[in-house]
Amino acid sequence: MSTYADRLAALREELAQRRLDGFVVPLTDEHMSEYVGAYAQRLAWLTGFQGSAGSAVVLPQEAAIFVDGRYTLQVREQVSGDHWSYQSVPQTSIADWLGAHAASGARIGYDPWLHTKAWVEAATKALKEKGAELVAVEANPIDAVWDDRPEPSTARLVVQPDALAGRSSAEKRAQIADWLTGHKADAAILSALDSIAWTFNVRGTDVDHTPVALAYSVINADGTADLFVAPGKIDEAVAQHLGNAVRVHPRDAFAGHLASLAGQRVAADPERAVAAIFGALGKAGATVLELRDPAVLPKAIKNDAEIAGTRAAHLRGAGAGDLRVVLDRLGQHCR
Structure with a gap:
């Protein structure tokens, strides 16, 4: 699938086959990590968004991407407004947006390995008030349409x-x-x-x-x-x-x-x-x-060994920074 529009269409087709009327896509992994491995970059694969925090919701006729103020400009540069509406967090929550946009009787899917218990409770409540239902999926539908999805890292501890x-x-x-x-x-x-x-x-x-x-x-x-x-x-x-x-x-x-x-x-x-x-x-x-x-x-609570390690890391980082300055100046001189 060469375009993000194709990917969005493929996901909608997969959701329809599973009798789902929508799906929530967070940027996290099974460990609630801020930074995730390539195998868990589902939001980036689907939308093109490269930030470190965000979520999306896909419904049959509309889709929205949710980011905080750090990514107001970036999301508009990376994600097409032709297919996605831009939502600001915390002004708009996914639960509230679903409550306003999901149809009565809709079945909205989510991956229970990618959300907290509190999020599930809030989204369930918002959808119930609309007469809709939050449905846990056994397998993530994005994985079913992401043909070249990377495997989790096999690097040794x-x-x-x-x-x-x-x-x-x-x-x-x-x-x-x-x-x-x-x-x-x-x-x-x-x-x-x-x-x-x-x-x-x-x-x-x-x-x-x-x-x-x-x-x-x-x-x-x-x-x-x-x-x-x-x-x-x-x-x-x-x-x-x-x-x-x-x-x-x-x-x-x-x-x-x-x-x-x-x-x-x-x-x-x-x-x-x-x-x-x-x-x-x-x-x-x-x-x-x-x-x-x-x-x-x-x-x-850092012990003496950890404090010493932190200081050593700062010194190494400072030394690397000084070296970059020297190399930049040498490069300018050579030009």
Whole structure:
């Protein structure tokens, strides 16, 4: 499909085949990341928009793209006004727009792995007032029409040495276990990629601009953990680093694993865990505690090793900047 108009038409045809009257397209991934891998760039593929934040809604006869004030000019340069209306956030929310534009009886699809629980609740309410319905899809319809969609990165994880991290992964997991005990919880879901990188002292190259790897984790109250990551991304060095207290599973086994938490008290962050996680835990019969990701605050409190690393990074960055100035001046002199 060489044009964005063709892509929009193909999506509408796919939605019609699924008996859907619309679909919501956010710019995020299954981890609610701001920056996402190429495989998750659905909004850019569909519309041409290259910003780091935005969403779109496609209905049978109209389509809208939602961006904040940072992208007011950019969205008009990159996305055709012939096919899309421009909506400003937060002045207009997707839920409110759907409530005003969706037809009575309409079935509006969404991918539960790409939205928060709060968003689903707000959109469901807005559509219900219009006599319409929000429908979770099992497979994203954009993926069905995106013929050359890239595969998720297969790059291997790398170990962040304890000397640079300042604390071992075992210490960090023990701290989270203590936090769980304090909340009388059995396990915590970690789905934010930076939290997983920090907790396990690992890094990756799966997402531009952030040194993280695509993974999920369940931290247990006994300090053990289940890490869900593509098997080919773990080499011997990483396996030894993780140790026997971390059980490694394929990344696509995560959803099924949630069912094994039946009867347990499980903490999940409503801002960082997608609606599908809450749905799976509820279906399994787990008691869900809506609490902030337990890695967020400890990660923000930098130890001496991390502070030293930050200073070193600033010095390297400053040196690189000075070198660019010298090279620019040399280039001007040579001209």
